[in-house]
Amino acid sequence: METSDHVPCLVTIDTNIPKSVVFIFENYLMEHEHFLEIVQHGWSLPTGQYDKVKIISAKFKNLRRVMKAWQAQLSSLKANISNVKLILTLLNLIEEFRDLTLAEWNFKKVLEEKLLFLFKQQRIYWKQRCTINWTKQGDAGTKFFHDNATIKHRKNLITSLQDPEGLFHSDH
Numbered sequence: 001m002e003t004s005d006h007v008p009c010l011v012t013i014d015t016n017i018p019k020s021v022v023f024i025f026e027n028y029l030m031e032h033e034h035f036l037e038i039v040q041h042g043w044s045l046p047t048g049q050y051d052k053v054k055i056i057s058a059k060f061k062n063l064r065r066v067m068k069a070w071q072a073q074l075s076s077l078k079a080n081i082s083n084v085k086l087i088l089t090l091l092n093l094i095e096e097f098r099d100l101t102l103a104e105w106n107f108k109k110v111l112e113e114k115l116l117f118l119f120k121q122q123r124i125y126w127k128q129r130c131t132i133n134w135t136k137q138g139d140a141g142t143k144f145f146h147d148n149a150t151i152k153h154r155k156n157l158i159t160s161l162q163d164p165e166g167l168f169h170s171d172h
Helices: 027-031 035-044 052-073 077-097 102-137 143-156
Strands: none
Touching: 027 035, 027 102, 035 052, 077 102
């Protein structure tokens, strides 16, 4: 019997092609005070194109580049909230020992308004994340779907009824 001329071969393919970071627009950024200025700046950058379609495409690319740079230099929403909470806690601690000066009191009110604004942005952020998650995992038979269905079922479940005398009835 002849021996086989087949030889196992291990092939490893490696590339150094960098993966591009995908740009995800965060909806809460529209609430930022400088949002319109950033968008106008990104849109008004020169494109060097003459074809209408290429001009629009170049403008969107410029806008994406400007928005990515702006997002990178903005501080984290979570860090901002924790910093404002920390300063408010310190002001409340000071207030326990003495009355706040007018400037401190005004600063505290400004911080409370800022905290409410940051919470609004955080709510918008998580609403977008929830929508993305639901779109990705949606009605598939995933744990995510079953957890959401269970929560909805519990919320809609009537465990007892109260009669006009104020008594609760839980059986049929």
